[in-house]
Amino acid sequence: MIKITKRISEIQYAIRDIVSAAKEYEKEGHRITYLSIGDPGKYGYDIPNHIKKAMIRAIKENINFYVDSEGIGNLRSAIADYENEKSGINLVEEDTLVTSGVSEGILFTFAGMLENNDEILLPGPSYPPYSSYAKFFGATPVEYKLDEEKAWQPDIDDIRKKINEKTRLILIISPNNPTGSIYNEKQIKEIINIAGEYEIPIMSDEIYDVLSYEEKVVNPASLTNDVPIIGLNGFSKAFFMTGWRLGYLYYHDPLEKIKDLSQNIARMARIRLCVNGPAQLAATAALKGDKNYLYDFRKGIEKKADFLYKRLNDIPLISAVKPKGAFYIFPKIDLNDYWKDDKEFTLDFLKEEKVLFVYGSGFGEKFGKNHVRIVFLADYKTLDDAMNKLEHFIYKKIK
Ligand SMILES: Cc1ncc(COP(=O)(O)O)c(C=O)c1O
Numbered sequence: 001m002i003k004i005t006k007r008i009s010e011i012q013y014a015i016r017d018i019v020s021a022a023k024e025y026e027k028e029g030h031r032i033t034y035l036s037i038g039d040p041g042k043y044g045y046d047i048p049n050h051i052k053k054a055m056i057r058a059i060k061e062n063i064n065f066y067v068d069s070e071g072i073g074n075l076r077s078a079i080a081d082y083e084n085e086k087s088g089i090n091l092v093e094e095d096t097l098v099t100s101g102v103s104e105g106i107l108f109t110f111a112g113m114l115e116n117n118d119e120i121l122l123p124g125p126s127y128p129p130y131s132s133y134a135k136f137f138g139a140t141p142v143e144y145k146l147d148e149e150k151a152w153q154p155d156i157d158d159i160r161k162k163i164n165e166k167t168r169l170i171l172i173i174s175p176n177n178p179t180g181s182i183y184n185e186k187q188i189k190e191i192i193n194i195a196g197e198y199e200i201p202i203m204s205d206e207i208y209d210v211l212s213y214e215e216k217v218v219n220p221a222s223l224t225n226d227v228p229i230i231g232l233n234g235f236s237k238a239f240f241m242t243g244w245r246l247g248y249l250y251y252h253d254p255l256e257k258i259k260d261l262s263q264n265i266a267r268m269a270r271i272r273l274c275v276n277g278p279a280q281l282a283a284t285a286a287l288k289g290d291k292n293y294l295y296d297f298r299k300g301i302e303k304k305a306d307f308l309y310k311r312l313n314d315i316p317l318i319s320a321v322k323p324k325g326a327f328y329i330f331p332k333i334d335l336n337d338y339w340k341d342d343k344e345f346t347l348d349f350l351k352e353e354k355v356l357f358v359y360g361s362g363f364g365e366k367f368g369k370n371h372v373r374i375v376f377l378a379d380y381k382t383l384d385d386a387m388n389k390l391e392h393f394i395y396k397k398i399k
Contacts, residue, residue, distance in 0.1 A: 008088050010133050014362020015271035022356045023345060033355045033386055035375050038327060043357045043377035047240045048293055054285035057167035058278035067277040069270040071098025075280045078287040079248050098275050102207050102247040105232040106133050107203035108265045109203060113168050114139035121162055122171040123154060125178055130139030130171060143364045151321050152181035156190045163198055170195050174217060175208040178330045178373035180323020185218045192224045201228040201258055208365050210238045210294060213319060214324030220310045230255040238294060244279040301327045302396055304376040304383065311387040329374050338397050342370055353389035
């Protein structure tokens with residue numbers, strides 16, 4: 001066998017890795033209920049028509065060539081306007097960079113910030129690619145605690161305890177995947193103060209920032225002018241454009257402390273030529289167009305959050321905190337001696353009931369273990385059936 005790198009052989013991504021187990025059952029003729037992937041399009045949420053039309057128009061008008069590596073000017077200025085309006089800041093087109101999804105923004109930022117043996121402080125639990133990419137660059141992802149007892153709020157003392165001279169970035173994801181929790185203004189200010197003391201930037205994943213249903217999301221850029229903020233956002237979740245792979249980075253950096261970073265990320269962007277051009281015109285239409293559909297979407301997911309929260313807490317061995325945003329709930333499983341760990345629980349449930357969750361330790365060994373993540377974008381009947389199956393599965397075990 002030809003030798004491959006250790007770097008690539010060690011990559012793990014629980015959300016997609018677990019799907020291969022489900023595919024095996026499908027091959028045997030079983031129907032699987034997937035409550036594992038955070039993709040609105042897979043559950044019938046359709047991209048609004050004005051966005052689709054803009055994509056089709058771009059293709060018909062032959063905007064099918066390579067476009068600017070940093071993104072089409074109109075989209076970049078629309079992004080700046082959109083962020084300025086949300087956070088009362090002063091971005092210009094040059095403070096933005098269009099990426100193939102937030103995923104590429106993570107890759108670019110880490111490529112620019114992380115060397116061997118550096119550390120990044122990230123929420124535990126959190127979206128897995130952050131720790132996978134950090135390791136890919138030889139750095140160590142260090143989980144800071146989101147406190148389940150306090151509705152998964154960030155534990156600021158834990159951040160203080162874990163930060164040191166090797167720390168290069170502090171990551172905030174609010175609303176968070178997988179917990180649906182939101183950092184409040186005071187907590188964000190405290191994190192900004194810590195980042196300021198250590199003179200490091202904050203990386204802020206805001207992909208769910210317009211999908212909160214309980215409290216307003218405060219983005220860190222609105223609270224500081226001297227700690228640099230690298231913001232990441234995109235069109236997958238609130239605009240349902242997952243498959244079109246479109247996102248962006250923005251730099252809120254009035255004192256130009258990360259100018260070197262942004263300029264060099266732009267150079268890195270050139271080596272991958274550009275991001276899908278027609279999708280960028282569609283994204284421009286998305287930002288400039290009507291966003292009223294979001295109101296119904298938020299109301300809908302809020303009700304589903306409520307529904308699952310109640311159902312889950314009525315099932316023995318399971319307890320859940322109610323999410324405040326996004327479309328994930330992260331219940332704790334009292335494994336007892338029935339299952340060795342959360343992965344075994346997830347696979348056993350899949351085998352017995354043919355419903356797929358993601359095991360919690362995939363979101364962070366320390367703070368994710370003994371949990372599962374459930375995506376609640378499916379319709380009520382599907383969610384209700386899945387809860388009945390979970391109930392049946394647990395009662396069978398404990399009887
Ligand atoms: C917190 C978070 N960031 C980023 C992403 C990926 O976004 P994109 O589709 O823009 O790459 C996800 C997807 O689930 C996510 O949950």
